[in-house]
Amino acid sequence: MTAQTERFPGWDWDDPDDLATRLDGFSAQVATCDTLEARPGGLPRDHADFRELGLTGIEFAAFRTAHPEGLGTDLTALRGPGAGTGSGGGTDPGAVTEPGAVTEPGTLYRVDGDRWFTQLDISEPLPFADASVDWVYAEHLIEHVTMPVAVGWLREARRVLRPGGVLRVTTPDLARYLAGYATGDGFLAKHRRRLTTLGFGPPMPDRPAFLVNQIFRYYGHQWIYDLDELRHVLALAGFAPEQIRHCAYRQGVRPDVADLDTAFRTDETVYVEADR
Structure with missing residues (x-):
């Protein structure tokens, strides 16, 4: 068991509904x-x-x-x-x-x-x-x-x-996320590292599609703007x-x-x- 797992027991980045409850807390x-x-x-x-x-x-x-x-x-x-x-x-x-x-x-x-x-x-x-x-x-x-x-x-x-x-x-700027996904310019990886440094849960998956989806599905977000x-x-x-x-x-x-x-x-x- 890693230190991150011990700190965030049961945390599953692929389960937005469960994490919504955790984030409310x-x-x-x-x-x-x-x-x-x-x-x-x-x-x-x-x-x-x-x-x-x-x-x-x-x-x-x-x-x-x-x-x-x-x-x-x-x-x-x-x-x-x-x-x-x-x-x-x-x-x-x-x-x-x-x-x-x-x-x-x-x-x-x-x-x-x-x-x-x-x-x-x-x-x-x-x-x-x-x-x-x-x-x-x-x-x-x-x-x-x-x-x-x-x-x-x-x-x-x-x-x-x-x-x-x-x-x-x-x-959050939708254009920045989609440009990062389409061009592979390093934005998504940098953003993932930033959130990890902040201690906001264990490290996120590094899949580009996940890193775009999280801005829509997590934190109680309802509509993303450019x-x-x-x-x-x-x-x-x-x-x-x-x-x-x-x-x-x-x-x-x-x-x-x-x-x-x-x-x-x-x-x-x-x-x-x-x-x-």
Whole structure:
């Protein structure tokens, strides 16, 4: 028995349904924080509410956004260890932390004393007023929902953006995968090595067809995009073609938002922005 087999007992890359259950468990394990404080008064509703909290934008699929002026959101509940009732060392003396606290939709939370989080389902309308924020960011989220849900969410993102605001979306690039498969340029092998280094299960099979299929069948993915497909859904959501642009890693109209791009995904990612 190899060390990898011992670390991931029963792991079978050829069984996507079984691995989906394992990955759900993995997501729950990483959705934790040191302190979690519920803020009385509910969610920010409009631009004034966001600014009062020091917030300028929203990062989706982020338990703890790296942007100091961002509201992090995710469908999965975030769990904190809790520390009794009271301020818990947070910035709001009215905040409440309970042992074993778990986030619930409709509540705003302070995470580790320096970031804001709320639990949201992007298949539902966003609970914010029109023109509430200056930016919206989502890294590797859109591929996890069906196209109708994606269009509805993008439409909502456009609605809550203020005039002149920017939406930045990143996602695995189908064109990169298919080019790697068709040309044998080494992309698929490099991508496999990257995931192995990250410790995301035992080493994947090195079969090219598997390495293309995994981007469709694993991680809860529903639809894989290239640049043209992203332009298509953004247009359906109301963004004009001239408002949509292809960007590079950490290059964009707002450097503070573009800097949210994470380095370990650059090999497979397409970056797109759209202006309100």
